[in-house]
Amino acid sequence: MSKVTPATRALTAAGVAFTVYSYDYDPDAESIGLQAAASLGEDPARVLKTLMALVDGKAVCVIVPSDQEVSMKKLAASVSGKSAQMMKPPEAERITGYKVGGISPFGQRKPVPTVIEQSALAHDLVYLNGGQRGLQVRMNPADVRDVVKAVVADVLA
Template sequence: MSRVTPATRALTAAGVAFTVHAYDYDPDAESIGLQAASALGEDPARVLKTLMAQVDGKPVCVVVPSDREVSMKKLAAAMAGKSAQMMKPPEAERVTGYKVGGISPFGQRKPVRTVIERSALAHDMVYLNGGQRGLQVRLKPADARGVLNAVVADVLA
């Protein structure tokens, strides 16, 4: 497995301190984020999942704890939109340039608006997908927010 991905290149270019952590990815896991947290021996609240949604038809990246779900109503409100829905996997792969299970908020094919769940900022360090299945990056949540120019909002269901 390569530890250099568009995500790690984007973080390096931004001058953000991070570490890379590989784990055994289970494609049959019921929840990819929870499986990553378990494999890393981490609290699921600190292992953030990257979801792709649409708000009023425009792509949005949503970063939330792996053990929680997104409220579409709160997501739409956070983006000053009327409606939100999850993006279909083939569309998410096309927009991001990553495969489902390896979608990172960093280094996507083209930048999209990003929302990070407010509670994620309470941790000293968090894990986010590193741009391929079985690869996570560990960094300060404030650094993630800054690199992504993310909106911070309560978007949990």
């Protein structure tokens, strides 16, 4: 497995500190984020999942703790939209350039508005997908916010 991905290149270019971790990705896991947290021996609240949604038909990236669900109503409101829905996996892969299970908020093919759940900023360090299945990056959540210019909002269901 390569530890150099578009995500790690974007983080290096942004000049932020991060550490790369590999884990055994299970494609049959009920929850990829929870499986990553368990494999890393970390609290699921610190292992964030990257989801792709459509708000009023436009792509939006949303970052939330792996043990939580997104409120579509709150997500839409966070970017001044009316309605939101999860993006279908093939569309998410086409827009981000990553495979589902390996979608990172960093280094996506085309930058899209990003929302990070406000509770994620309470941690000293968080884990996010590093741009491929079985690869996580650990970093300061304020750096996550700053690198992707994320809106900070309560988007939990």
